[in-house]
Amino acid sequence: MTFVKEHVMPTTHLIRRVAVLGAGVMGAQIAAHLVNLGVPVRLFDLPSDGAEPSRIAQQAIERLKQLKPAPLALPELAAQIVPANYAEHLPLLADCDLVIEAIAERLDWKQALYAQIGPWVAPGAIVASNTSGLSITALGEALPAALRPRFCGIHFFNPPRYMPLVELIPTPATEPAVLDALETFLTRALGKGVVRARDTPNFIANRIGVAGMLSTMHHAQRLGLGFDVVDDLTGKKLGRASSGTFRTADVVGLDTLAHVVRTLQAQLPDDPLAAHFAVPAVVETLLARGALGQKSGAGFYRKSGRVIQQFDPASQDYAPSGAKAEPFIDHILKRPAPERLRLLRESSHPQAQFLWAVLRDGFHDAALNLAAIAESARDVDLAMRWGFGMKQGPFELWQEAGWTPVAEWVAQDIAQGQALCATPLPAWVFSGPVAEAGGVHAEGGSWSASRGAFVPRRHLPVYERHLFPERVRGEGGAQPLASGVEEFRNKEVRVWSLDGEVLIASITAKLHLISPDVTAGLLRAVEIAEERYRALVIWSPDDVFSAGANLEALMPVFMAQGPAGVEPVEKALQDLMMRLRYAQVPTVAAVRGLALGGGCELAVHCTQRVVTLESYVGLVEVGVGLLPGAGGLTYLARRAAELAAAAPGVDLLHFLKTSFQAVAMATVSTSALEARRLGYVLPSDVIVPHRDELLCVALSQAQALAAASYRPPLPVRFAVAGRDAAATLEASLVGMRDGGLITEHDRHIAHAIADVLCGGDVPAGTLVTEDYLLALERRHFCALIAHPKTHDRILGLLQTGKPLRN
The missing domain is CATH 3.40.50.720 (NAD(P)-binding Rossmann-like Domain)
Known part of the structure; x- marks a missing residue:
């Protein structure tokens, strides 16, 4: 090689x-x-x-x-x-x-x-x-x-x-x-x-992506498939952007799509696929009507009231949409890649034929153009991931499905005139280093057709901060959950270190939901960090920090033992939060993507947060009929008291209003900057632009805290706003309830939230401890989980994945 x-x-x-x-x-x-x-x-x-x-x-x-x-x-x-x-x-x-x-x-x-x-x-x-x-x-x-x-x-x-x-x-x-x-x-x-990218028309992503869209539209028309069915087939089920093909075109703009296609048509007359570089007739029709897509309110789709309609080329008007792929196609698409592609190719069903044709054309086009448009196959695959929302680029899928068998299937289709063009696959596909390696990606490098060799990534200093960069399939490289020195592992947490100085705790459960196993694993991580490490970082290698508590694990406890059984589970979770806050070593939450409910509570109780810009943080328990029960309200009450103490003459209630509204309405920040405004990210916390730098920066921050002779905060008593402030907060939602914007059960939960935030049935200015508020949280949490409407909300979410507002 x-x-x-x-x-x-x-x-x-x-x-x-x-x-x-x-x-x-x-x-x-x-x-x-x-x-x-x-x-x-x-x-x-x-x-x-x-x-x-x-x-x-x-x-x-x-x-x-x-x-x-x-x-x-x-x-x-x-x-x-x-x-x-x-x-x-x-x-x-x-x-x-x-x-x-x-x-x-x-x-x-x-x-x-x-x-x-x-x-x-x-x-x-x-x-x-x-x-x-x-x-x-x-x-x-x-x-x-x-x-x-x-x-x-x-x-x-x-x-x-x-x-x-x-x-x-x-x-x-x-x-x-x-x-x-x-x-x-x-x-x-x-x-x-x-x-x-090379200086060729439309560069890499648009060159491959737009050719793929044209192929998709061609085969959809040839096989008589509706836009809605095609979008269902070419969205998440195919490992691509959820908007599919035609909805993506609407988002991009049909005028923009037409411009890119015409650029291909004008500048690449000798391209093997040039015969198909033309604006599809249906796109021309829509452009003539001024239907440019989302920006004009209509394109392949339009919204009529709450109903999504799709354009019908036969009637030249809009008609209902919503058709889906056949169930057996869904089943095929869940199979391993070698079996998946084989079944699609062998099936006579139009939807299967359509998908195989689209994938085959993508493989064919990428191979034909690799030498001209990109330095290596890695650039093509990453461009399609990052620019078109694909989970895998075309070369990655081809390689996973079996390089040589898929190449032979494509070659057979070309020979039989079934492909979009008759140009054979390049010779490097079948012989030489690529065939010997079983694909274009190998450990240490990806195939460069122009140089006839496998080439590694560029080694710029900026990438030294990417400890576990996003990689293409087959490239190899260190895997985060199998790297470093492992100190402890249970079913849902791995505790490990890269340098022997900072301990890393990674939640491995689905969506990083917090279960008793996660609670136990993180508690053990704190213990190990205090015994022989300088700091602890909580980080996981995907776009979820934690989506909250594992209600599916909690419900059997409730069904068997009632609220009395739930109380010790909540107490254990609160104890974890306090251990993180008062640990003898600094604790850093490295937040990327979702940090909801218990995930938000986990982050705010750490010494510091390092957060990517695209992080979506909030206390959302109202959606399942509960209030934050792992210290989230206690944190907000304490934080408000600290802010009020630093602003003499400003009423404590002023600092609680935003927090109350955010929790009562289950507000989730739309960015790390908004999370800072909501109080979940502090001004002293670090916001990181690139997600692959998150771990490196978190480790650096942890080391800096340790080097500064970190000591945990001392537990103190702090003032609460009291019963009158709670009544004021709750009253702010009465109009929303009367206007139908929230339900009576929402108002009931808001009453409990206000009670905890303001310290319960006490006068304004009463000094309380965190333990006092945590006990109040638990009491309300256990009362709410026994409420029939909360029970319905939890079961509804577990069964449908969607919140129920009853």
Whole structure:
């Protein structure tokens, strides 16, 4: 097997401020993501007449507050984007270290703008175009010669806040160090997954992804499948984005899709699949009607009241949607990959034929274009994961299903005229290193068709912080739950260390739900950490910190013993929270993704939190008819008392209102920044842009706390707001109940929440302990779990996965 060693380049370019040129959908949202992560940004557009010359940029900034999904982590961050216009403010480019052009996809317009900005760009600044497919080399020709070594493509995917992928595309003149510096910035500062693409039309993800969409639409029409059935087949069941194909097209915009297809059509006339590079007739029909997709309110789908309708090409009107895949197809799709693909190929059912055809065309297209569009198969697979929401890229699935058998099936279909084109698979598929390795991904490298060798990942310093980076199947590498030195393990917790100094506790249960086994495992982790480690980090290698308590494990206890049996389980969970808070070593919660209910309580009781931006945190027990019973309300009451003590003259009730509303309405933060506002993340906690850096930063924070001679806080008594404040909080929900926004049972739970937050039936200012409030929590929790309506909510959630509001 041949491997090629990568050259390591320095990354010293400091990006302090960014200019975004173009306040359209993409430009404004790129600016939003920059300010989400604290990067100062100026948003430029054309000048306007009148008193507000930068009105176009200002209006774009205001629109960011209304967009869904929200480009801004907090609406008020819009004020951090500075509006500007090309007539007055080009001198401001002098203090920008990165200039991102994101205007309309017109080569002549972009080149004209480059000529305009060229004299104002700072020496050493990087200039990049956010084009989805135009030639980067052609664009760079409009720049002054001195700027061309610092110019490249920087293709964000829509929406920029949520889609991980950014493609970097060099020209022949681009300095390698510029790409390294940009890749470092995008990864560390913006949390992006970076793939370097060749300067070919539509680069990697759109080249493969749009060809896949065209193939899907072709086979759907050929086999007479409805849009709704296709979306069900090509969504999560196929390991792809839940929006499937046609709904994804609506989200992207049918005009945008058509533009990308026409780019392929115009620039790749000799591509083997060129005959299929045409805008589908149904898309042309919808465009002619002004149905551009989600942004116009109608596309392949439209919403009529609460009903989702789909376009019917036969009647040229909208009709009901909601059809699903056949159950036996669902069964096939749950089988292991080798069996799954074989069964799909052998079945005569149209839905099975459709899926095999779509997968086969994807394998065929990826193999034919690999040499031209990407350095290696890894770049293709990661681009499709990060840019199109696939769980596996095409090469990964092919390799998992059996490289040679699948290649032979594809070759047979090509020979029989069943594939989209007659071009045979490349020779490297069947012989040489790939065939010998059983695929394009091997331990230490992925296949580069252009270099005829397996090549490893780039070794930039930024990636040294990614202790367990996202890997493609077959690549190998250390697995987090099998690495380090294991100190303890039970059915649902692994306790281990990488360095012998900081202990790591990883919850392995599904959704990291907290059961008695998890409670026992984490308690043991605290004990081990205090015995022979400097600190403890709670971290798990996926996008769930913990989705809360395991109600399925709790219900049998309740059914057998009633509330009396539940009380000691809750007490044990509360004891864990207090052990984390008062441990003799610092405890750090490394939060990524969901931290709900008990997961939120677990995080807030640690010494510190290190949180990724896309973390969704909240106390949501109201949804199952309960209140937070593992110290969450006690934490909020204590925190409010601390804030009130630091703000003389401000009533304690002021600091409880937001917490009460959040818990009573089961509010979940939409970002780590909102979690900070809700009090679940503190100002002293660290927010990390890239999820693969989370563990490294958490370990560093734990070491820093230990190095600073950490001592746990001393237990103290603190003031509570008392019975009158509880009545005031509860009264704030009466109007919502009377208006039908909440149920009477919701109000009943809110009464219990207010009682705990305010310290029970005591006068304002009464000093209490955490133990006192924890006992009050338990009493209300056990009373609620015995309530018939709570019982119905819990069973409803366990049976349907959806909350019941009774």
